[in-house]
Amino acid sequence: MKTIHYYLTIFPTEALIASMLDPVQFGSYMAQGTKRGSHERLMFVEVDGDFPSDFDWEYAHVRTVAHEDGRPKSSVYLGVYRILERVPFEHLGTLYLTTSGGQTLALEKDVFPNTFPKKPYYLYQDLCPVQPLVISAMPPGDYGTYMVSCDCKIQLPAICYCDLKVIDPADPVETGNLGPIYKRNLGHLEDCIEAVTTGGKLSKTLARTFAGNFTYQIVKSGFAFVQPDIRVWYPMPAFDDLIEQNYDWARSAMLV
Amino acid sequence: MLSIVIIIAIGALAFAAINFGIVRKMSPGTPEMQEISDAIRIGSDAFIRHQYGVVFKVSLCVAVLLGLIVSWYTGVTFLLGVLMSGSAGWFGMKIATISNVRVSNIARETGDIGRTLKVAYRGGSVMGLCVGGFALLGLVIVYFVFGKLLGQTGTDGMKMTANWLDIHYIPFTMSLSGYALGCSIIAMFGRVGGGIFTKAADMGADLVGKTEAHIPEDDPRNPATIADNVGDNVGDVAGLGADLLESYVGAIISSVILAICLYYTNQTGAHKIEFTLIEHLMVYPLGFAAIGIVSCIIGIFFLLARKTSDNPHRELNLSTLISALLTIIGTGFFTASYFRGQATEAIGFNFGILSPWIAAVAGNLAGIGIGQLAEVYTSFDYRATRKLAEASIEGYALNITQGMAGGMKSVFFPVVIMTLAIIIANAVAGLYGVSMAAIGMLSYVVATVSVDTFGPIADNAGGISEMSKLDPKVRRITDHLDAVGNTTAAIGKGFAIGSAALAALSLFASYLYAQAGAEDTAGFALSLNFIDIMTLTGGLVGAALPFLFSGILIEAVTKVARQMVQEVRRQFRDIPGILTGESKPDYITCISISSAGALAEMKLPAMLSILAPLAGGFLLGPKFVGGMLVGTTLSAVTLALYTANAGGAWDNAKKFIESGKYGGKGSDAHSASVVGDTVGDPLKDTVGPSLDILIKIMAVVSLIFVSVFQKYNLLDWFSSLNK
Numbered sequence: 001m002k003t004i005h006y007y008l009t010i011f012p013t014e015a016l017i018a019s020m021l022d023p024v025q026f027g028s029y030m031a032q033g034t035k036r037g038s039h040e041r042l043m044f045v046e047v048d049g050d051f052p053s054d055f056d057w058e059y060a061h062v063r064t065v066a067h068e069d070g071r072p073k074s075s076v077y078l079g080v081y082r083i084l085e086r087v088p089f090e091h092l093g094t095l096y097l098t099t100s101g102g103q104t105l106a107l108e109k110d111v112f113p114n115t116f117p118k119k120p121y122y123l124y125q126d127l128c129p130v131q132p133l134v135i136s137a138m139p140p141g142d143y144g145t146y147m148v149s150c151d152c153k154i155q156l157p158a159i160c161y162c163d164l165k166v167i168d169p170a171d172p173v174e175t176g177n178l179g180p181i182y183k184r185n186l187g188h189l190e191d192c193i194e195a196v197t198t199g200g201k202l203s204k205t206l207a208r209t210f211a212g213n214f215t216y217q218i219v220k221s222g223f224a225f226v227q228p229d230i231r232v233w234y235p236m237p238a239f240d241d242l243i244e245q246n247y248d249w250a251r252s253a254m255l256v
Numbered sequence: 257m258l259s260i261v262i263i264i265a266i267g268a269l270a271f272a273a274i275n276f277g278i279v280r281k282m283s284p285g286t287p288e289m290q291e292i293s294d295a296i297r298i299g300s301d302a303f304i305r306h307q308y309g310v311v312f313k314v315s316l317c318v319a320v321l322l323g324l325i326v327s328w329y330t331g332v333t334f335l336l337g338v339l340m341s342g343s344a345g346w347f348g349m350k351i352a353t354i355s356n357v358r359v360s361n362i363a364r365e366t367g368d369i370g371r372t373l374k375v376a377y378r379g380g381s382v383m384g385l386c387v388g389g390f391a392l393l394g395l396v397i398v399y400f401v402f403g404k405l406l407g408q409t410g411t412d413g414m415k416m417t418a419n420w421l422d423i424h425y426i427p428f429t430m431s432l433s434g435y436a437l438g439c440s441i442i443a444m445f446g447r448v449g450g451g452i453f454t455k456a457a458d459m460g461a462d463l464v465g466k467t468e469a470h471i472p473e474d475d476p477r478n479p480a481t482i483a484d485n486v487g488d489n490v491g492d493v494a495g496l497g498a499d500l501l502e503s504y505v506g507a508i509i510s511s512v513i514l515a516i517c518l519y520y521t522n523q524t525g526a527h528k529i530e531f532t533l534i535e536h537l538m539v540y541p542l543g544f545a546a547i548g549i550v551s552c553i554i555g556i557f558f559l560l561a562r563k564t565s566d567n568p569h570r571e572l573n574l575s576t577l578i579s580a581l582l583t584i585i586g587t588g589f590f591t592a593s594y595f596r597g598q599a600t601e602a603i604g605f606n607f608g609i610l611s612p613w614i615a616a617v618a619g620n621l622a623g624i625g626i627g628q629l630a631e632v633y634t635s636f637d638y639r640a641t642r643k644l645a646e647a648s649i650e651g652y653a654l655n656i657t658q659g660m661a662g663g664m665k666s667v668f669f670p671v672v673i674m675t676l677a678i679i680i681a682n683a684v685a686g687l688y689g690v691s692m693a694a695i696g697m698l699s700y701v702v703a704t705v706s707v708d709t710f711g712p713i714a715d716n717a718g719g720i721s722e723m724s725k726l727d728p729k730v731r732r733i734t735d736h737l738d739a740v741g742n743t744t745a746a747i748g749k750g751f752a753i754g755s756a757a758l759a760a761l762s763l764f765a766s767y768l769y770a771q772a773g774a775e776d777t778a779g780f781a782l783s784l785n786f787i788d789i790m791t792l793t794g795g796l797v798g799a800a801l802p803f804l805f806s807g808i809l810i811e812a813v814t815k816v817a818r819q820m821v822q823e824v825r826r827q828f829r830d831i832p833g834i835l836t837g838e839s840k841p842d843y844i845t846c847i848s849i850s851s852a853g854a855l856a857e858m859k860l861p862a863m864l865s866i867l868a869p870l871a872g873g874f875l876l877g878p879k880f881v882g883g884m885l886v887g888t889t890l891s892a893v894t895l896a897l898y899t900a901n902a903g904g905a906w907d908n909a910k911k912f913i914e915s916g917k918y919g920g921k922g923s924d925a926h927s928a929s930v931v932g933d934t935v936g937d938p939l940k941d942t943v944g945p946s947l948d949i950l951i952k953i954m955a956v957v958s959l960i961f962v963s964v965f966q967k968y969n970l971l972d973w974f975s976s977l978n979k
Contacts, residue, residue: 032835181919247728
């Protein structure tokens with residue numbers, strides 16, 4: 001009996017893909033297991049299939065069959081445009097983070113936290129459907145709600161984002177393994193922080209094209225999926241837990 | 257005395273055999289671990305067999321040449337040197353490939369860093385003891401067979417002899433030089449071949465695996481990862497062992513040859529030297545070295561016999577410190593009793609019978625000073641390397657320029673320390689004191705080699721743990737030990753370079769003495785006129801030689817690394833299942849590429865070191881070669897310090913950033929530091945260590961052949977035509 005998995009990829013591009021591969025195989029296949037010679041990070045969520053929508057599930061069932069030589073079908077694309085807003089978040093399953101080295105980490109859904117530690121500012125990487133790097137005065141729960149609300153002039157129908165670790169501009173040496181977020185233009189970072197902490201702005205775009213450099217090293221507390229009527233939260237495991245339980249992934253993600 | 261020395265040499269080898277047996281009896285772990293370690297062992301064995309096959313063929317030709325042109329015993333002792341040095345490298349490599357998996361397994365079974373440290377150090381001690389034991393055993397054989405049995409060290413033997421070509425020499429100097437040259441040949445091929453192998457594999461594994469495919473170090477999906485681990489054994493173990501054995505022998509024979517030359521040129525006249533004193537001076541370095549070995553055995557035993565702490569760096573330092581202190585104290589008592597009643601003023605001992613010991617201690621302290629300076633210039637605990645890491649924020653180019661600047665600056669103070677040691681040693685005990693300073697630097701070589709070999713064993717153990725997916729706790733233990741090994745390796749290089757400079761100076765003095773005629777028995781003025789055009793031009797050519805030599809080596813590494821990069825890319829492209837973990841990479845092809853490349857590319861630089869002084873001598877005569885030796889020594893010592901320190905600093909700047917500074921892994925600064933580390937790799941691990949062998953090979957070849965090209969050279973022949 002054939003098993004079809006449905007994967008909503010949210011990074012680097014959004015798509016809904018049917019596949020006979022399990023999530024680990026799919027992550028590895030998409031990240032580097034082809035002859036393309038590319039090595040990409042990939043984030044995807046397994047979703048229930050066959051929910052009422054305009055996706056062509058019949059097409060998925062017909063096409064997602066094993067090859068003549070018995071190899072499983074790796075990918076059948078069901079859509080590549082405005083996907084996130086068309087998947088009801090009730091149907092989201094486990095979130096998978098695949099490194100460019102092909103290692104995959106599974107994150108389970110959790111209750112969206114009511115409160116987050118109070119800070120003067122937060123740093124967000126929007127992942128889908130848009131990908132700017134944003135400094136905001138709002139904590140993770142409020143930020144997503146605001147972005148999909150009518151109050152926001154740049155309202156989105158749905159958003160996926162994560163909060164990031166921030167460099168202390170006063171101590172640019174002891175950064176930890178923050179990867180490419182450490183930039184030479186610390187002055188701009190300080191200007192943006194000032195704009196949201198004392199300048200009265202709710203949010204300020206720090207970089208428009210940072211997403212290509214985004215790595216898992218800098219994720220702070222977790223990943224948020226927000227639609228106007230539903231919020232889903234995937235907490236990022238603590239560093240020590242990752243080392244103990246997912247050492248290969250942590251190493252591949254350059255956490256160690 | 258010689259009987260005691262031979263007992264100590266055999267005792268060292270016996271202790272090595274016991275440690276070898278103990279490590280071998282330990283469990284090699286799971287079938288998966290054994291499969292990986294077998295691949296490393298088979299690859300290392302195959303390379304060393306091929307390498308030694310090439311070296312022995314070359315050695316046979318050189319031995320025949322030496323036998324024909326100089327004397328049969330020079331040819332025979334040359335082969336003995338090849339055998340002893342080759343044996344030390346072989347056994348060291350064998351124990352390293354046996355220990356690696358057992359180190360990994362003891363960490364897996366016990367989770368105890370102290371017990372894991374002991375297995376790695378026990379393995380490393382086999383190499384250290386083999387270096388000391390085989391070096392001394394070979395020397396004692398030369399003394400017994402050629403010195404005693406053939407009478408070369410008797411009063412009748414200490415005479416200028418002429419061979420069938422009417423070439424004049426003192427027989428025992430040729431026996432010793434042959435032995436030293438044999439050791440040097442193995443060291444040169446070992447360092448050059450091993451250095452090309454290991455760096456080509458390392459660069460191939462990193463450039464494609466880490467940088468392009470984004471897979472971590474020692475990931476079993478990387479086709480070059482086994483070759484990288486094989487490289488650690490053939491370059492950092494076998495090559496390093498042969499290198500330090502050669503340095504050790506070079507230091508000892510330089511003092512003995514110098515003593516013989518001093519005696520021959522002062523048999524009569526105002527500064528007559530008594531034969532009994534020379535007998536003592538010839539054996540003294542052996543006794544000194546033997547006490548060093550005993551001290552090191554105690555130092556090694558101290559670490560292995562007791563319960564160790566969880567601080568491996570402290571434990572290794574303690575063991576080395578005990579070895580060094582016991583050596584200094586032991587040799588002090590030995591010197592006082594050995595020279596008691598001897599009239600030592602004639603030889604230039606200005607501080608009484610303890611003069612050579614004081615000179616040796618000066619050398620020892622200089623070695624420690626140079627080692628500490630190496631740490632100051634390369635460790636990220638100090639400013640120079642942190643500055644390099646900081647410069648990486650601004651990109652690749654500034655990482656490179658800052659690394660070069662730091663490397664160049666790092667040359668000055670070690671040279672000042674060497675200069676002070678030479679001046680002090682010379683003031684205390686004359687030129688003989690300078691050679692004793694070199695021995696002093698290497699007197700506890702057994703301990704330093706043990707610690708140096710511990711590093712690659714721990715590195716391999718980490719690779720095996722990673723490839724066989726052992727628990728993260730195991731990998732943390734092996735990673736910790738590997739990090740300790742990296743620190744200790746930088747210090748060891750300072751000793752090798754410093755001792756090479758001092759030994760080369762005394763060999764150079766012997767080179768000048770060797771030009772004395774049969775009638776020069778009542779004093780011979782050592783002089784080298786640098787205003788003389790032949791000497792000056794020789795100096796210029798000599799100074800340029802290390803650059804040519806280094807360029808050839810770097811090009812060789814680059815060439816083989818490119819082949820490796822292309823092969824790893826091909827495998828990723830043609831076998832897509834590698835990256836998904838469904839297919840195994842073809843490790844063997846990568847090992848073959850490194851192996852074939854290293855074997856092909858090692859011949860030219862190795863032969864250059866032998867042929868350069870011969871070509872200079874036969875074309876332009878002994879003055880030109882004299883200048884050449886000075887030029888090469890000065891330029892090679894400074895270049896070796898530069899390459900070792902710049903390479904070490906680039907490596908550690910990368911590690912500093914990876915520890916979470918300036919953005920850590922994946923940052924722009926990290927990318928720049930990875931490039932710097934890759935540039936520094938062939939400098940510190942291929943070029944630097946080979947340069948100190950270059951100095952000594954050129955000095956010994958010149959010493960052996962000076963009488964030949966003093967008589968037969970093209971320049972003199974042309975001059976005679978004009979008359």
